[in-house]
Amino acid sequence: MDVVKTKNLNKDFFLGKTKIRALIDINISVEKGEFLAIAGPSGSGKTTLLNLIGCIDLPTSGIIRIDSIDTNRLSSNELANLRASKIGFIFQSFNLIPVFSALENVEYPLFKKKKNKKERKEIVMKALEDVGIEKFAKHKPDELSGGQRQRVAIARALVTNPKIILADEPTANLDQKTGATILDIMKKINEEHKTVFIFSTHDSKIMSMANRIIRIRDGAIISREV
Ligand SMILES: Nc1ncnc2c1ncn2[C@@H]1O[C@H](COP(=O)(O)OP(=O)(O)O)[C@@H](O)[C@H]1O
Numbered sequence: 001m002d003v004v005k006t007k008n009l010n011k012d013f014f015l016g017k018t019k020i021r022a023l024i025d026i027n028i029s030v031e032k033g034e035f036l037a038i039a040g041p042s043g044s045g046k047t048t049l050l051n052l053i054g055c056i057d058l059p060t061s062g063i064i065r066i067d068s069i070d071t072n073r074l075s076s077n078e079l080a081n082l083r084a085s086k087i088g089f090i091f092q093s094f095n096l097i098p099v100f101s102a103l104e105n106v107e108y109p110l111f112k113k114k115k116n117k118k119e120r121k122e123i124v125m126k127a128l129e130d131v132g133i134e135k136f137a138k139h140k141p142d143e144l145s146g147g148q149r150q151r152v153a154i155a156r157a158l159v160t161n162p163k164i165i166l167a168d169e170p171t172a173n174l175d176q177k178t179g180a181t182i183l184d185i186m187k188k189i190n191e192e193h194k195t196v197f198i199f200s201t202h203d204s205k206i207m208s209m210a211n212r213i214i215r216i217r218d219g220a221i222i223s224r225e226v
Pocket residue numbers: 013014015020021022040041042043044045046047048049
């Protein structure tokens with residue numbers, strides 16, 4: 001059973017009257033437990049594709065199915081609920097809330113769920129432990145290194161126990177060694193929780209850590225490698 005499926009996905013942007021075909025007929029099936037890299041140079045459509053899969057943006061045409069749910073049929077409210085319950089996001093620039101501690105950043109997605117304070121604290125501390133950063137729970141983002149910030153962001157993505165975590169160039173702002181550590185943490189979570197990870201990268205060392213690679217260029221898939 002596919003956790004993510006896209007059929008003939010197209011996305012056009014308009015700059016004035018100029019049409020940019022950001023994605024062209026993208027067909028992807030992602031199964032439970034996959035650790036998949038979307039690889040391509042800058043401007044190839046990686047962010048656009050992850051934003052469509054994550055229901056942050058809508059396609060120009062084509063179908064996106066998340067956990068067998070046809071997202072075209074959903075209202076914007078239903079899409080928001082689907083996103084909150086099934087999808088976690090990790091971004092290149094971490095996107096943490098600067099005035100919140102690590103603990104509060106990770107706690108934030110849980111406010112949409114009906115959990116009391118004690119339950120929230122337990123779940124948050126478990127997520128911080130999963131990424132090896134529980135000692136820094138009270139630190140604010142500017143008191144953490146890049147690698148530590150990205151660990152907090154992984155914990156935040158993980159805390160709702162989503163089926164899918166989307167990571168858009170999660171290592172692009174990190175040095176090579178820290179980036180590889182971040183990938184190792186993602187892989188460990190993938191194996192333990194069976195969470196699907198789809199991450200984008202243009203770094204060949206990082207893409208080699210995936211179980212499967214889909215390469216895109218100029219908005220189209222150019223190859224698939226296992
Ligand atoms: N909001 C937008 N408006 C216009 N063009 C866009 C927009 N977002 C992306 N694009 C264009 O779509 C193409 C793919 O962009 P993107 O998905 O950001 O690539 P990548 O993440 O691989 O660098 C590029 O040509 C980019 O300029």
